[in-house]
Amino acid sequence: MKFTRLLTGAVLALGLASTAIAEEKTKVGFVFVGPIGDGGWTYEHNQARLAIEKEFGDKVETVYVESVAEGPDSERVMTQMALKGADLIFTTSFGYMDPTINVAKKFPDVKFEHATGYKTAPNVSTYSARFYEGRAVQGHIAGKMTKSNIVGYIGSVPIPEVIRGINSAYIHAKKVNPDVEFKIVWVFEWFNPAKEADAAKVLIEQGADVILQHTDSTAPLAAAEEAGNVIGFGQASDMAAYKDGPRVSSIIDNWGPYYIARTRAVMDGTWESVPTWDGIGPGMVGIGEITDRVPADVKAEAIALKEAIASGEYHPFTGPLNKQDGSAWLEDGEIADDGTLLGMNFYVEGIEGTIPQ
């Protein structure tokens, strides 16, 4: 157990040193899975890091390492940040889950925030966003706007998060347009702009005039613009460059408020380990401006839906809902529990195709 002793020794020494030198500066570390210039997932997390700096100014110091591979590399980077005296570390990818727990065990005084996972510890919180709430709004617009009644959906990797999004969008499209049909293409990658472009083109060629995407590049929007009469949505960031074209709205990852709140909690000494799963209401999921390409009445409905979800008055997964095989899932008025939603691995009734696994 020499290693642990050494580590604790170092931590103690550092703890003492840091209290002496910089009592007031809180150090916040970020481990990013992609480059901060990816224009999507990591870009938005980095924006939130900058929001912390802006909020707290001199009282905070942030550090980050980008493009950290999941697995041992991430564990090393987290350890390194903890050794260097970080008070709070955000680990922003699902694959960092076990490394985060491992490192947290060695540094009980450092607080960890792990995105999109399910394992917690006294000094590890989890947080994630209810993107499916935004998908409901998109689905509503898609169902209203499609003329061919074919909506194309570009899936990244078939995990619960993505499947939840498909279901939510489908339910709300179907509600306003019983004839709607979803065509789903899996690119099996989180990031491959060329493949996303191909996928979008294929969907458009097969008749889709609305494209929903769960991948982060603007390639599908560009394909939609080229096709002319096709609309799409921004994903992860607003993708405002396509506002005068196919982009009619967007889902924006807005981590800033949460990051600021958690940093403040560490400063105040009120930080506790809690699993957070926030949606439109607390502002973790932002709905980008709905453009004029959407008729005013549809826009009003979409905004009403957004408000209802935000206030908690309406839940996107409210029964009656059946699973794809026709078996009952939710009874009339029943609301899905978070456990089922978190591990969702089935399509709802009406979606065609099978989930790859």
Place this chain on the structure above:
Amino acid sequence: MDLSSINPILLLASLMVAATPILLAALGELVVERAGVLNLGVEGMMITGAICGFAIAVETGSPVVGFIGAALGGALLSLLFAGLTQFALANQVASGLALTLFGLGLSALLGQSYVGVKPPPTAKLDIPLLGDIPVLGPIVFAHDWMVYFGLALTLVVWALLKFTRAGLILRAVGENHDAAHALGYKVVRVRVLAILFGGACAGMGGAYLSLVRVPQWTEGMTAGAGWIALALVVFASWKAGRVLLGAYLFGGVTVLQLNLQAAGVDIPVEYLSMSPYLITILVLVILSADRSRAPGSLGRVFHASS
């Protein structure tokens, strides 16, 4: 399952677009390898071309200037490789891989302020009338001009290698550099020029991604296209015509598997996603009966002792 929703005409048209970046890069690498040099840095040169082309197109507002800039950028980067392998006589495999690493880093640094920017559109070669011909129109006459440039380049490379004196010298250098040297050909000069050409082509291939096919700039956006281009050269047994065939085959299977997915075909998606690679291997095995081999001096270091 609804196979009727797949439109073969549109499929053909979009595979031509999907194949263009790897076609351009592979043609360049073909010339490099025919000169006896193995440059594994295609990915690095492509991504450098992607950002150079993107940045210049955005700044000047002209995609054409962008593509020229991409070619220059790719060539400039390949100059590093040329210096290493032709003058410092470094190992080509390792130098190429180092070039990829270097190019990925360089492009990311250069592109920091271009994230989220939209490039100027590349003009379609919309020939009136011709583009409206049923079937043939959308396949043959309704693309952006780079698609035609790729096709023309295939023809030029093929003719150059086969019929011209320059092509003959290039091949001689690639087959046996000692003999070529003895005959008085400037081995190093020929190879440096070939490497520069390869860099320029890879750069344009990359720019096609960032300016036309995607179009946006993000770090690492080539996502392995350079490696596919390298594989294509081998696939083509170092023949220009077969590079085209290979690029269309690969692009075609990629687009087709997405089409099959969208049509709801009952094949597990994982296997569909593997199909472009498996089919490439399969076709190469079938073609292996034709025993064309690599240029004799491929990858070997040349030093004129006299």
Place this chain on the structure above:
Amino acid sequence: MLRLEQRPQPSRMWVYLTPLVAVVITMIAGGALFAALGKSPVEAIATIFWEPLFGEFAFYYRPQLLVKAAPLILIAIGLSLGFRAGIWNIGAEGQYILGAICGAGVALAAYPSENVLIFPAMIVAGAFGGWAWGMIPALLRVKFGTNEILVSLMLVYVAEQLLAAMSLGLMRNPEGHGFPGSRNLQQYEAAHNAELITGSGLHWGVAAALIAVIFAYILLNRHILGYHIRLTGQAPRAARFAGVRPNRLILFCLGTSGALAGLAGMFEVAGPSGQISIDFNVGYGFTAIIVAFLGRLHPVGIMLAGLLMALTYIGGEIAQSNLQLPAAAIQLFQGMLLFFLLAVDVLVQFRLRWIRTEAA
């Protein structure tokens, strides 16, 4: 004008001096790069090269160097055999993945048994998985003359799809709430490739890498097979006259490098990484190609090159975090280091001479 003149004998002195010269030049050029990015060049260079070895937290980084270098060395040793004989296995990344899948597969099938034979069985399975994946290009080459560069490279992508399918389907953790990824083998005693001495970083993969270095050294210097490999690389025609059977050599080299890459994958999945997940592979199979050549295809050289690469990775991360250097700058720096190492190497075989330009 400056020109290169072949030395009658490779210079012994420069064999050892060139890496040092290259590192010094890289420090200067890299320092300029960091200065251009507005960071203190001295501090940045010191962070990359000094911190992991002798800095405040070296007690943590030194073991990590072994953890990071071990798979690189293990894979590169296997590749170097083939490279010496002119057999191009570019697909070690795929063999690495298959080794991990097969090794983890054994463990997950046996779960939750605590039988002591599980770990040895995983080692065998890991090596087998890599070997089998390497045999595909080998057999295609031998039977049909198909180029092994293309086949091995394409099989990397196939292996990646297979890995995704495994982490989403067959090997998914039944207690993982539907998320992709297998059980964590770190929490499964019988299958865990734990540190042999706590805090040393020394796990079975590191031991295997060391053993591989020694075996490769003996093979190449003392064994007839090693002689055949070297001969085939230098003079293929002569090798044939000397009784080398090229097909057997292809099968041996691709099989061995596949098995070693598979082992590396298995040790990684059972130890530092812990689980099969979609992004399990991080490019060791490609980096190992650089390591092999940087080490001049010599076992001891490969070991040193692997450690150097690991150092730049770990030091690079520290520099990113401490100095807020972008990851891209570190990548660029690594590229430079490789360029200079490769470029300066010329001085082993050649010397620079000033020659007065004559009218020629």
